[in-house]
Amino acid sequence: MSDVILEAVNISKRYQQRRRPPIWAVRSVDLALNSGQTIAVVGESGSGKSTLGRIIAGVLPFDEGTLAISGHRLSQVDAKLSRGLRRSVQLIHQDPFAALNPAHTVGNILRFPLNAMGIKSADRVRERVQDLLSSVGLTPPNRYVNQYPYQLSGGQRQRVVLARALAVNPKVLVADEAVSMIDVSMRQNILGIMKQLQVDYGLGIVFITHDLALARNFAQRGQTIVMYAGSIIECGSTEQVIQEPLHPYTAMLRDAVPDPDPTKAMGTLVPISSETPDLTWTREGCRFAPRCPFAVTLCVSSTPSLTSYTGEHSVACHRASLGVSWAMESEKKVT
């Protein structure tokens, strides 16, 4: 059993609004990541997956809960407390153009974190920059050192972002839709580099995506967490969650993913309404109930909690924990 390098317990994040109830971006989320492990976090926009990612990457303060990085517990993100700790979790942004300061060359972008790490001698820095660029497949490195971000393609920029993250010897990468803005033909190359880095450095990876097929592809042997309206509604090993979803929402997400094979018809499960969830909701009841075709009275009156179903596979759904499988009902409906 490998050691836990990142642990989030009961994390919540609220945004106060003037004269309106606060928006709960993340509600009581638990997450534990081992070194070398991959956890995929999936959900729609507004599900809180990106907010969670920025919290565990240490760049967004949270309101409740604790975050522990390599065993150091932080009750809130504080610049002094987390000196050096924040570096061990690196965020990979969705838009590689926005993630690089247009005023600096690739060489400088990599030099800054190396300097901050205490590597000052020009020779050492040059050497490290070359290593970093080669390890993300930007070869020959000298071709890229003096280039500005706008001179690179999206895929190349994302490689620079990865190299920059690598410069501070992180233990965890939080990849927030890291390939959704990259051309399809190069996505697998970027993902391949991430996987290689994971093997080489034992990195834990939190892979945030809205695309279930991509989550399955990347976190195949890892865990998958499904978020809805700021809470985890299902989690377990990736294959279990995607092949045998326990929550109707997970099943809908899966059914909505289009398949490259033209003979495969899309799944049948569609939500009854396209309304996005109300994030200010604090009353009792399942927050997915308004969109759920299988909601019963209980779903409206009480909030389901995340409970273990089989082994590591947990779900927050009354129908699942009551043992009355909605999946069977859906079979009936379809046939």
Place this chain on the structure above:
Amino acid sequence: MTTTILQVENLVVEFKVNQDRVRAVDDVSLELRAGELVGLVGESGSGKSTLAYAMMNLLPRQGRLVSGKIALATVGDISRWSEPDMSRVRGNRISMVFQATQSTFNPIRTLESQFKLLFRAHGINVQEGLIKARRLLQRTQLDPQRILTSYPHQLSGGMRQRVGIVFAMVLEPDVILLDEPTTALDVLSQRVVLDLIRDLRSQTDAAMLFITHDFSVVSNLSQRIGVMYAGKLVELAPTERLYRFPQHPYTALLTRAVPSISQKHTELVGIPGQPPHLSDLPPGCRFSPRCPYVQERCRERTPPWSKISADQGVACFRWSELGEELANV
């Protein structure tokens, strides 16, 4: 045999970038038939959207249609039409759905007043038009009253996209161009929009061109798919054929780079290298620097368009010999 509604022939579009001229669309031919949905797949810079804008005669200032023909069965070649003439056919003969519909509506007018403008522009009785719009909105599972009284920003992305489709369809055009209509949407909203397009397709004789960077989005929706690379159409075939038996290496690699939710897990591979810059194209076949099957001639000459059958063609020297191999990538 169904009738051809739109014929694009040898279309060339150039853009002025600094002092250079680059060919964003290079010698593309395509025909659309009644009741058919054709997918057009390509990555950024492949020229797929430019092709659609050129077909609408909506190219930005720096763009110019250099040569070629865009023939609508009903009105003839529109490629050289003036703006006033074009405004008579846009919307009611050929219409377009955009990627970010929220920015294609006038932000300070209600949708009802925008519908009214559309009907007036085409000399259609406003009341009759609105009745039709309401009916279509209902079909998209939207509350017509609420939609019509709303301003664009008051609707969610998925709702706006559906309204955009209603806008493009309400005058019953012959051709509907859908430019990445689901790219800005969440999975569930995308699903709803795809279902809507499928539903409407079966109800209309219009030909649809569905442009996307994501092969899986159109694979289940289209009769035929065209693949573009660096301004060129590299392959065109019936969807299932294209997926099962790709003739162009790029098609094969691209369709295999997309993960599937249903299939047994396979290690996916990306395509090495970068798509070329249009201002710095390699000689010969544009895919040759990235192609695992490249030969000397590919780097020297541009492969011609080989017509395999009435609705299938490919631009690769080696298509006949590689067929077997590509099917098993």
Place this chain on the structure above:
Amino acid sequence: MIWRRVGLALVMIWMTVTATFFIVRLMPGNPATFELHVLLKRGVSYNMALQHVKTLYGINLHQSLLVQYLQYVGNALHGNFGDSILYPDIPVIHLIGKALPWTVFTVGTALLTSFLIGVSLGTVAAYRRHGWLDRLLTPLAAILNGVPNYLTGTILLFVFGVVLGWLPQNGPYSAAITPNVSLAFLISVLRHAILPIGAYVISQWGSWFLLMKSSTVSTLGTEFIVGARSYGIASSVVMREYVAPNSMLPLFTNLVLSIGFMFGGSVFVETIFSYPGIGYLFSSSVSGRDYPLMQGLFAVLTVAVIISNLVADLLYVKLDPRISLEDAA
């Protein structure tokens, strides 16, 4: 949320009144005490002098600072800023009341004129970018935009008043005419107003031109213009229904805001033309060290600006459906 805005405006007004009090009361060489000493030196009895200062400044120097302040604020809220020194025994508020119409007339006319000129030329320049009109007017506007109105006023006065002698050099109307409702009087008033108004317009139109041009250029570049064209809406209708309203939107706030600014700017122009408005009154109060008048004018000017700011905020919410007062706060 309207109340929040009104509340903020009231706080600003209170701050202004407070500021004017302290300028007079606490500045080095405090004019109120100075006046008292002057009177005492002249042999006026202490009580008489105190009383005199009180009517002048609304301040009783005998009382504590707090009481003085409260009295001053109370008086100011009733529009009582004491009596003028330059025009003995006339309440400041009366002087302001007499001057105000002249300034409102010239500044208002100038504002509307420069707005109309700037907006219409700006639209043309945006539509015909890099055309001869654009190439001529844009640099001209950029240079004139920053040139202060005392320069344009001086040049106008010199050229048309002195050298050519076409128009009167100063005053609100000819001294030979008694003010009454007659055509001769009206013509005289207009002839006297032309140069001051011209001075404002020449230094103002450029900023409207540049604003309108850039606003229109950015509107023309938006997707919803492409959207409108894709529905087949004719260019003239696009111009009227899409481009014009969206480009004008940001200008309206500026229009209201500049009312206040132009009142401030009237100091120079009215001084040059000896035009008996607020600005002229202000500069004569300054050169005559008429502090009560200065205070009153400053308070009135500031309140005018604050109120036009408030109106601009509220108006914008009405005009742009995307903004709600809460978002704007």
Place this chain on the structure above:
Amino acid sequence: MKIETLWITLRKRPSYMLGAVILLGFAVMAIVGPMLYPHGIPSNPNELYAPPSWQHPLGTDYAGRGVLAQILVGSRYVLEVAALAALFTMVVGVVLGLLSGYLGGVVDVVLMRLTDFILTVPSYPLLIIIASVVSISGPVPMALLLTLNSWGGMARAIRSQVLSLKQQDYIEAARSLELGPAHIAFREILPMMMPYILMHLILAVTSAVYGEVGLFFLGIVPIQSTNWGVMLNFAYSEAGAIYSTSSVFYLMAPLAAIILLQMGAVNFTNALDEVFNPQLREG
């Protein structure tokens, strides 16, 4: 490298070059001008309002002093004050804008209320009142007075720039890499704002010129030395030159100088805009 890009851009259009040459010319004039007349400008009572001649290319004034000489000598005070005012405006505006935008919270609320107030109060009347109550002597107090008028706009603009830059992913990345607040402020945010600050600096110079000349023109500030504003003031009050066509050069010379300066500033700012705006550079 920046200088090189500027040079390349300036050579692209004659108007850019003209702008740079004009600004440079004024700077040289301000430095050298007064040196030409170490003992003051000689007056000649026999040559009142003389037309242009070789000796006096722009004629003479009511006291028979050369107009061009006055423009040359007067430029130093005007431009010195303007440069100082622009500098003060930049320092105050950048510091307050950075504090307000970067720290947020109470600091932001207080600073922004203050800025709102300063921006609301009619600026010229405020300057005039203060100038009439406090005696202004020398360029530094004058520059400070003008700064009072202009820091608000600068602070507001810098704040909104900081707010939008703060949201950038690369700032978040820098925080995540723990590059430190000094690095973030000076290496990440400031380089992105430099073009913006520089362009506002040039505009601040011209608006300070207008402000000071206006104050002298109204005769509110004590007159110590020859400058363009004083010339304008004398044209009106002392000599009544405005009402006589023979004074055309005396009256128009300072106006022309100011408009020429504005022309130089506009053209040079356009050039800077092209240097800094990468979209223009690429497109």
